């Protein structure tokens with residue numbers, strides 16, 4: 525029987541699409557067509573392991589052009605095998621050392637404090653917009669890019685417009701084009717200077733097979749640091765949403781309890797929607813859970829569904845940071861930024877930065893004296909990427 529193409533269902537239902545479909549298939553792999561191609565949707569820790577292990581899947585043919593042209597750019601996300609390993613080493617060196625992570629998190633905290641001083645006085649401010657600015661400035665300062673007031677809106681646009689047609693998508697394309705051009709020039713300038721330890725200089729002088737990256741690719745990789753750092757603003761808005769709905773969580777965060785803060789951060793990353801699913805293409809004929817997956821099939825790993833699967837998480841629709849206290853999280857269990865080993869596979873190399881920056885800002889938010897005026901802070905799961913509708917407006921009294 526011909527399978528119905530599911531692209532429109534995703535466009536309509538967003539995050540709910542795959543979990544609904546998988547529920548109807550009793551959690552088994554769901555064969556389908558997606559984007560006009562044969563596809564199969566899988567989910568759960570075993571599925572995540574299958575997705576990342578044994579070189580089962582390749583990426584460069586799996587990412588749709590509209591996503592590459594807005595969200596990712598033509599860089600590390602689109603590489604496989606040796607080319608990916610060589611490029612990934614650059615990110616691991618830049619992003620996974622404790623010193624650099626601490627420096628960036630402290631910088632974000634300091635800039636957040638300065639910004640928060642300016643929020644006092646009773647006028648509503650958008651926590652999402654303000655935090656995006658804070659994070660774009662922190663990322664710019666940390667990498668060595670010049671701060672500029674239009675940087676945050678451009679980086680937000682690249683993330684906001686990847687999964688939709690229409691004006692949001694157009695804004696994302698224009699923002700990427702503008703920033704790739706500007707940062708290519710910065711890379712060329714850097715190459716005329718002595719190398720330093722700053723990320724921009726290290727990317728500019730990075731060699732692969734003895735050659736420098738072409739300036740556009742180097743600019744893409746620089747954006748692959750400053751864009752997702754700014755995207756942590758989505759998680760901060762979600763954290764504020766959680767603080768509002770579960771006020772009991774505030775006291776331990778306010779007191780600076782680091783263990784609880786980490787549990788809260790993990791629960792934000794599990795509970796709230798960000799990446800709906802990840803895609804790869806079968807390199808050869810494969811089998812998973814008694815389902816044949818022919819070579820060339822698109823394999824979709826249902827991230828949002830995995831985080832709300834009661835076989836993996838008790839009462840998954842409850843926001844309960846305590847579930848992470850005293851619990852070791854498996855490599856394939858909590859996968860908002862991918863699964864497996866970030867050094868060898870495609871898992872996000874910025875996960876520790878995300879956790880550190882979010883933890884720093886969440887403690888500050890819990891200590892900040894603010895309230896939410898009446899607003900619609902609900903989250904529309906059909907919009908990808910989702911965020912509280914109001915962007916979380918806050919009022920900080922004098």
Ligand code: HEM
Pocket residue numbers: 600601602612615619748749750752753755756758759798799802860861862863869870871872873874875877878
């Ligand atoms: C809002 C927080 C973030 C989320 C939700 C997120 C999510 C993801 C996801 C889902 C992937 C793809 C995993 C895969 O394809 O298997 C990824 C890859 C990546 N992320 Fe993040 N990320 C975040 C923050 C960061 C930060 C802060 C950085 C850098 C400072 C970063 C840099 C990267 C890079 C360079 C890759 C490509 C890795 C590769 O292809 O090997 N991300 N991220």
